[in-house]
Amino acid sequence: MTTDRPITGADLAHERSDAAAQATDGPTVIPVALVDAPYPVVVGRDLPEVLTAIDLPAGAATALVVTQEPVVAAGHVDLVETALRDAGLTVHRHLVRDGEVAKDADTLAQLWQVCADVPLTRGDLVVAVGGGVVGDLAGFLAATWNRGVAVLQVPTTLLAQVDAAIGGKTGINLGGGKNLVGAFHQPIAVACAVDTLATLSPRIRTEGLGEVVKCGLIADPGILDLLETCAADVLAGDPELLQELVVRSAQVKAAVVAADEREGGIRAHLNLGHTYGHAVESLTGYSEVLHGEAVAIGTVVALRIGQRLGCTPDDLVERADALLARLGLPTRGPALDREQVWSVIGRDKKVTRDGVRWVLLEGLAMPTVQAVDRADVDAVLDDLLA
Known part of the structure; x- marks a missing residue:
C-alpha cells in the first residue's frame, strides 16, 4: 500500500484487505528513500521474522544493545540478541534508567565509557531496543561514538514504531527543554514487530495513538477513518489493526523524511x-x-x-x-x-x-x-x- 495521495474513507475497506494480505505474506518493507543513506522500515507481526529481513553491516563484529529493564522483562531483548549472535556478532548489553530521565548527558557519558570498554569500533553496531527514549539516546550515542557508527532501531512501543525510530533525529534533553542537544543520524534499518505492543500497558500503547492521529491529520485521512470506525478494537490491541496503523503512519513519516531529511521545509509538518x-x-x-x-x-x-x-x-x-x-x-x-x-x-x-x-x-x-x-x-x- 502506498500513500502517493491522501487516503479517504472510500478507500478504507480495500486498504484493510491489503493490510491483511501483507500480514499473511510476511513483513511490509517501507523504503526511506534518502539519496545518501536509504534504509528500510520493516513492519511485521513477529519480531524474529522482522529481524531476518534486516541486513546488518558487512564486517561488523560487535553489537552494543541499549535497552531498559521492562523491555528485557518482556522478552524482546533476548530475541534481538539471539538474532545478532546467529548473524555472527558478539553482543554486549547495557541497561539505562526507565523513562525520559535517561535522556541526559550523564547517561550518554556512561554509554561512551561502555563503548570504550567493549571496545566498540567504527565498523561495529549500536542496537536500540525499546521506546522513543532508548531510540533517541542510542541513536545519539551512535552519531557521536567514533564520529559515527551504525545503529539499528528496534522500537517496541507504538509511539516509537510510528514516529520516533524513523527519520534519524537523535538527542538528549536539558533542563531547559526537550531534545536540545542532538544530531541527525539515520539508522541502517527500523525493525517494527507489532507483537511487541501486546506487552505494553494500555496507557503506553494508547499514548502512541497521539502520533498516529497526527499522521492522519497532516497526510493520511484514512487513518482517522480507521480509528473512528475501529476505536474499541484498536484500544484493545487488535494486532491486524495495529499493524495497519503502523504501516500507514510509517509510510507518512518515510515519505516526509525522504523529501526533507533535515527539516528545511515540509518535515516541520511532523511537528x-x-x-x-x-x-x-x-x-x-x-x-x-x-x-x-x-x-x-x-x-x-x-x-x-x-x-x-x-x-x-x-x-x-x-x-x-x-x-x-x-x-x-x-x-x-x-x-x-x-x-x-x-x-x-x-x-x-x-x-x-x-x-x-x-x-x-x-x-x-x-x-x-x-x-x-x-x-x-x-x-x-x-x-x-x-
Whole structure:
C-alpha cells in the first residue's frame, strides 16, 4: 500500500484487505528513500521474522544493545540478541534508567565509557531496543561514538514504531527543554514487530495513538477513518489493526523524511502538536504527561489557534478533539505558569527570528507553518483551561 495521495474513507475497506494480505505474506518493507543513506522500515507481526529481513553491516563484529529493564522483562531483548549472535556478532548489553530521565548527558557519558570498554569500533553496531527514549539516546550515542557508527532501531512501543525510530533525529534533553542537544543520524534499518505492543500497558500503547492521529491529520485521512470506525478494537490491541496503523503512519513519516531529511521545509509538518506539547512535557518533569499525551494536548492547542486565526475549519477542530478523547488521550493540559510556558517555547528548536512558528491546518491533510502572536496563543490557552 502506498500513500502517493491522501487516503479517504472510500478507500478504507480495500486498504484493510491489503493490510491483511501483507500480514499473511510476511513483513511490509517501507523504503526511506534518502539519496545518501536509504534504509528500510520493516513492519511485521513477529519480531524474529522482522529481524531476518534486516541486513546488518558487512564486517561488523560487535553489537552494543541499549535497552531498559521492562523491555528485557518482556522478552524482546533476548530475541534481538539471539538474532545478532546467529548473524555472527558478539553482543554486549547495557541497561539505562526507565523513562525520559535517561535522556541526559550523564547517561550518554556512561554509554561512551561502555563503548570504550567493549571496545566498540567504527565498523561495529549500536542496537536500540525499546521506546522513543532508548531510540533517541542510542541513536545519539551512535552519531557521536567514533564520529559515527551504525545503529539499528528496534522500537517496541507504538509511539516509537510510528514516529520516533524513523527519520534519524537523535538527542538528549536539558533542563531547559526537550531534545536540545542532538544530531541527525539515520539508522541502517527500523525493525517494527507489532507483537511487541501486546506487552505494553494500555496507557503506553494508547499514548502512541497521539502520533498516529497526527499522521492522519497532516497526510493520511484514512487513518482517522480507521480509528473512528475501529476505536474499541484498536484500544484493545487488535494486532491486524495495529499493524495497519503502523504501516500507514510509517509510510507518512518515510515519505516526509525522504523529501526533507533535515527539516528545511515540509518535515516541520511532523511537528503538529509538538510546540506546546514539548512545553507540557518539560514543565511536568517528563513523567506526569507522556510524550504522546502531550502531543494530543498540543494538537488541540494548534487546531484551536488555527481556528481562531480563521485558518482551520471548525468541523476539523471538533472532529480531532472528539477522536482524541474517544481514544482516551487528553485534550486539555494541566494548568501551567504561562511565563514558564513561554520560556520553554522560546528555547524550542522551531523558533526563528520571525518568532515562534506553529504547525497549523488549513484543512484535512493541508498543514502549514505560521508565526503566531503570543496574544492569540494565550487567548486559546485561556479558553481551553477555563
